[in-house]
Amino acid sequence: MSAFYGPPKPDEDMIPVIHHAINRGITFLDTSDVYGPFINEILLGKALKGGMQERVELATKFGVIIKDGKFEVRGDPAYVRAACEGSLKRLEVDCIDLYYQHRIDTRLPIEVTMGELKKLVEEGKIKYIGLSEASASTIRRAHAVHPITAVQLExxxxxxxxxxxxIPTCRELGIGIVAYSPLGRGFLSLGAKVAENLSNDDYRKTLPRFQPENIEHNNILFERVKEIATRKGCTTSQLALAWVHHQGDDVCPIPGTTKIGNLDQNIGALSLTLTPEEMAELESIASAVAIKSDRFQGTSLTWKASDTPLLASWKA
Structure with missing residues (x-):
């Protein structure tokens, strides 16, 4: 709604979408201070007035700063606290339900960041702590400082x-899994066509999988998923979402949308039942096609499953 997928959408268009989602029974809303930056948190603050906030669990994130057009990741205690205070004001709430470290600061031990987050829980400013794109070892170390409630990952x-x-580590520790981009940033909705009308400021234009030399190969996956969707009498989006839903009750996908029609279509995925044979067929296709290129590129590759220095060997 507010960042990365073209220019921010007007509040007067997005607030009805948010209200429609809540009235349809959506109870989990996901945002971040970097969406805009700040625009999406302000939007949610406006949308959730008048008792709406009491009907949802609200998650936001800290840790990514856009500085001079470049991304910087921070997890130092002073920044964590300042970021939390800023999000509380923009969201117009006294407590954030789930507060994620959006990306892991690989320059300092995760224990340092977690120490401050634990204080924020004790002070009643956040209820639960989450991590995003953390490695298994980072998750274990963070969980030893304070229970991690959810890990967000693509x-x-x-x-x-x-x-x-x-994912096996999360399940071993009893940590919920929040699946972002469950529709492959729109690719599993439209296939290669999704790249045809992207605006110049759409973040997907920079991603390797959307480049012309890769997307045509990757479209093989879309076409094969489409064949199964046609057979099932559903859309490819619904089939792809249903596949994530069927991973377990500990998994919550967070498909983004700006249109009520697409939102309703996403909700329709909940009524799809996939047999073990259909799940296996989809996974076989996904394995056989072997998606071409990485999820990120350049310095952003450090955002994947990030590790941090050990506390014992770290010097502030």
Whole structure:
């Protein structure tokens, strides 16, 4: 609604979408201070007035700063506290339900960041702590300082790398899994066509998987998923979302949308039942096609499953 996928959408268009979602039974809203920056948190603050906030669990994130057009990741205690205070004001709440470290600061031990987050829980400013794109070892170390409630990671039919060790670690520790980009940033909705009308400031234009030399190969996955969707009498979006829903009750996908029609279509995925054979067929296709290129590029590659220095060997 507010960042990365073209220019921010007007509040008067987005607030009805948010209200429609809540009235349809959506109870979990996900945002971040970097969306805008700050625009989406302000939007949610406006949208949730008048008792709406009491009907949802509200998650936001800290840790990514856009500075001179570049991304910087921070997790130092002073920044964590300042970021939390800023989000509380913009969201117009006294307590954030779930507060994520959006990306892991690989310059300092995760224990340092977690120490400040633990204080914020004790002070009643946040209820639960989450991590995003953290490695299995980082999750374990963070969880030893204070229980981690949720780990957010990219998970879909075209992004399955977390299945190797991060998801098993979350399940071992009893940590919920929040799957972002469950529709492959729109790719699993439209296939290669999604790249045709992207605005110049759409973040997807910079991603390797959306480049012309990769997207045509990746479209093979979309076309094969589309064949199954046609057979099931649903859209590819619904089939892709249903696949994530079927991963378990500990998994919550967070598909983004700006249109009520697409939102309703996403909700329709909940009524789809996939047999074990259909799940296996989808996973076989996803494995066989072997998506071309990485999820991120350049310095952003450090955002994937990030590790941090050990506390014992770290010097402030």
């Amino acid at each position: 998970w879909s039919l075209w992004a399955r790398d977390a299945e190797e060790d991060i």
